[in-house]
Amino acid sequence: MSKVKSLKCRECPEEYEISPKYVCDMCFGPLEISYNWKEIKKSVNKNSITNGPKSIWRYKSLLPIDGNDVIDIGTGFTPLISADNLSNFLGLKKIWIKNDSVNPTYSFKDRVVSVASTKAKEFNFDTFACASTGNLAGSVAAHGAKAGFRTLVFIPSNLENEKIVAASIYGPEVVAIKGNYDDVNRLCTELAETKPWAFVNINLRPFYSEGSKTVGFEIAEQLGWKTPDHIIAPAASGSLFIKVWKGFNEFFEIGLIEKPKNTRMHIAQPKGCSPISTSFNEGKTHPLPVIPKTIAKSLAIGNPADGYYAIKLAKETRGSAHAVSDDEIVKGISLLARTEGIFTETAGGVVIATLVKMVKQELISKDEEVVVLITGNGLKTQEVISSLSAPTEINPTIKSFEDSFPNY
Amino acid sequence: MRLSKQLKFTFRGKSIQRPLIYEVGHKFKVTTNIRKADIESDGGWVILELTGSKEEINKALDWLKEEEVRVDNVAGDIVAG
Ligand SMILES: Cc1ncc(COP(=O)(O)O)c(C=O)c1O
Ligand SMILES: [Zn+2]
Numbered sequence: 001m002s003k004v005k006s007l008k009c010r011e012c013p014e015e016y017e018i019s020p021k022y023v024c025d026m027c028f029g030p031l032e033i034s035y036n037w038k039e040i041k042k043s044v045n046k047n048s049i050t051n052g053p054k055s056i057w058r059y060k061s062l063l064p065i066d067g068n069d070v071i072d073i074g075t076g077f078t079p080l081i082s083a084d085n086l087s088n089f090l091g092l093k094k095i096w097i098k099n100d101s102v103n104p105t106y107s108f109k110d111r112v113v114s115v116a117s118t119k120a121k122e123f124n125f126d127t128f129a130c131a132s133t134g135n136l137a138g139s140v141a142a143h144g145a146k147a148g149f150r151t152l153v154f155i156p157s158n159l160e161n162e163k164i165v166a167a168s169i170y171g172p173e174v175v176a177i178k179g180n181y182d183d184v185n186r187l188c189t190e191l192a193e194t195k196p197w198a199f200v201n202i203n204l205r206p207f208y209s210e211g212s213k214t215v216g217f218e219i220a221e222q223l224g225w226k227t228p229d230h231i232i233a234p235a236a237s238g239s240l241f242i243k244v245w246k247g248f249n250e251f252f253e254i255g256l257i258e259k260p261k262n263t264r265m266h267i268a269q270p271k272g273c274s275p276i277s278t279s280f281n282e283g284k285t286h287p288l289p290v291i292p293k294t295i296a297k298s299l300a301i302g303n304p305a306d307g308y309y310a311i312k313l314a315k316e317t318r319g320s321a322h323a324v325s326d327d328e329i330v331k332g333i334s335l336l337a338r339t340e341g342i343f344t345e346t347a348g349g350v351v352i353a354t355l356v357k358m359v360k361q362e363l364i365s366k367d368e369e370v371v372v373l374i375t376g377n378g379l380k381t382q383e384v385i386s387s388l389s390a391p392t393e394i395n396p397t398i399k400s401f402e403d404s405f406p407n408y
Numbered sequence: 409m410r411l412s413k414q415l416k417f418t419f420r421g422k423s424i425q426r427p428l429i430y431e432v433g434h435k436f437k438v439t440t441n442i443r444k445a446d447i448e449s450d451g452g453w454v455i456l457e458l459t460g461s462k463e464e465i466n467k468a469l470d471w472l473k474e475e476e477v478r479v480d481n482v483a484g485d486i487v488a489g
Contacts, residue, residue: 026445028414028455028482080482109488134487156487181487188486201488236489286453289418289478298489303416305484347489 004064005208008034010309018064020123020203024091030305031206033064040276041254044224049256054078062250063115063214064207071117071147072078075103075110075213080222085339090359094369096228097336098219101344105142105166106377107135107298112211113200117143119207124152127197131188133181134163135298135376140200141170152197156184156255160378160383181302197346205305212240216247219371220257223238227260229368230270230319234268234347234375235276236301238310241267244373245313267314267321268354272345274323276307280314281321287311295326295384296346298376320363324353330384332356336374343378352373380407412459418478420451428475429454436460436468455482 007016011029022031052058056076079102085097100108110221111138120128120279128149130140137153144151155164159176168174192202195296200208220227227248242385246258269277275287286309292300304310314321324332330362334350337343344352351372358364378385394400402408420430424447435439438460445454458465469479 023414023483028457030483131487132489133487184466185481185486189481199486202411202483202486205483206429237484288420288451288453289480301485301487303485307484397412 002042003036003061004066004067005036007031007033012059012180020063020125020198022203022205035064035208035250037253044254044256045136046256051378056114056211058212059217059297060224062217062254064210065115065118067123069121070123071133071143072116073110073142073146075112077218078102079227080219081088083372086093086336089339090356091171091362091366092359092370095355096219096369096371097340097342098215098371098373099342100373100375101342101348101377105135105138107139107345107376108212108215108373108375109135111214112208113143114137114241115211116198116200116204116208117149119204120149120200122149124197125196125198125407127152128200129154129191129196129197130200131155131184132167133159133297133300134166134380135164136201137167137174138170141172141174143165144172145170150277151197154184154188154191156336158166162382166380173212181300206317209239209243209306212243213247213250215240215245215373217251217388219244220248220251223371225251225257227257227263228265228371229262230266230358230370231373232266232268232358232370234299234351235304235310235374236299236347237304238267238276238306240373240375241265242306242309242313245317263317265314265317265319266354266358267310267319267337268351269323270299270329270350271323271325272296273300273302275302276304277309277321277323279307280311284285285311294329294346295381296329296350297349297381298345298347318346320358322354322357324350324357326384328353328356331403333378337378342374345372345376345378345381346384347376348374348378349384409461410459411462411465413465414457414460414482415468416480416482417472418451418453418480419447420478421476423476424449424451426475427472428472428477429456432468432472435471437464438468438469 009024103110157176273292289303329349333349
């Protein structure tokens, strides 16, 4: 019997055969992979996982992949670092940093794209596509190159040059769409309806999004097969946030960890685009779409696909949701760099700023363990760090050095 | 050629008090088939299928935007970070 059963609607009882499909025909709800847990349980245990490769593929039996040929550029099994300096600074017992900024294309998106590209091969697609303003574009281009796909990356025409380079180096067609973010959305939806392509976050979305579960798997494994008291995760569509939790629950389902009933899930968003956090804090069940205006471009998703589920999860786990200002984001980036030697992009700044806020609001007690998700690399958003002090200029003499730096 | 689009309309402020879904079906040659909705006093949303020619659908969507209705894909934003 196969380990993957079907595509199941999250909103109604409809089920569909495994295929590149993402919405339910009956109720338009999102589709999700349904697994055969009994079957999976027979072959997966702590040993089988720890003996696997040091990448997301150690969890292949828990992903919607049938064969053995995976597109592997070295994604995952990223470090979980004990952030002792930051813990001391904030007066907490233990902060762990899940450092996903060291993935092959420097963001957690490599996880979702590894799964999407592998599945696209299994479905026999020859063209691989995405619409992105940054991290996803680079990851799709890199995996497309490795897999030998024809790759198309759609971007808004006003995207910064560094981000275009970070995708175009891998040789995809980079298509810059004139118009705003909504125009890119509309065109790509129409293209996905008419072209026979693997569009990673459209028709492959149920498979693609499963890649984010591996963040939850890794955290639980790296903590010694348990889950922490708190998780703080950034949210754009809200997918990563809900999938980390799904990862914990699946580990529980197959008997690898205890029920994660004491783990609280907290959402981090930038103030300039916080549809999920705003609705959570107003007691609403659904996010109201917004027009994004924030320096955290990787989190600038105005109409989050999984917003409803993210709000529900934060509620169910007695978690919380936060929105932080651009200024707080930059301070967060700087704090992490200065305490832990990790340079994260704006999404990581949003998470650290949220952590600082939660400590001030006493939402984390001193003896609890927190895992914060650092999902992208600071080299990608250097433009936001303009206010650092300039280097101190000296003449090429010892005297000039000692005059300027008397303490050394 | 007739097309079907699966959309989410979000209403806020004054747009909530008018029968806009009824009106759009009368002003344009489109049919609306509602699947799910949640309306409160200060705003709400409707998930529906809009069927018609591409031209009529586009006209209907332009008009809805003038009436301050936000129109999104049911599956959320396609563009990702
Ligand atoms: C660096 C980074 N962190 C977090 C996210 C959030 O992802 P999700 O859409 O799964 O909420 C993104 C997505 O674009 C990202 O690029
Ligand atoms: Zn359904």
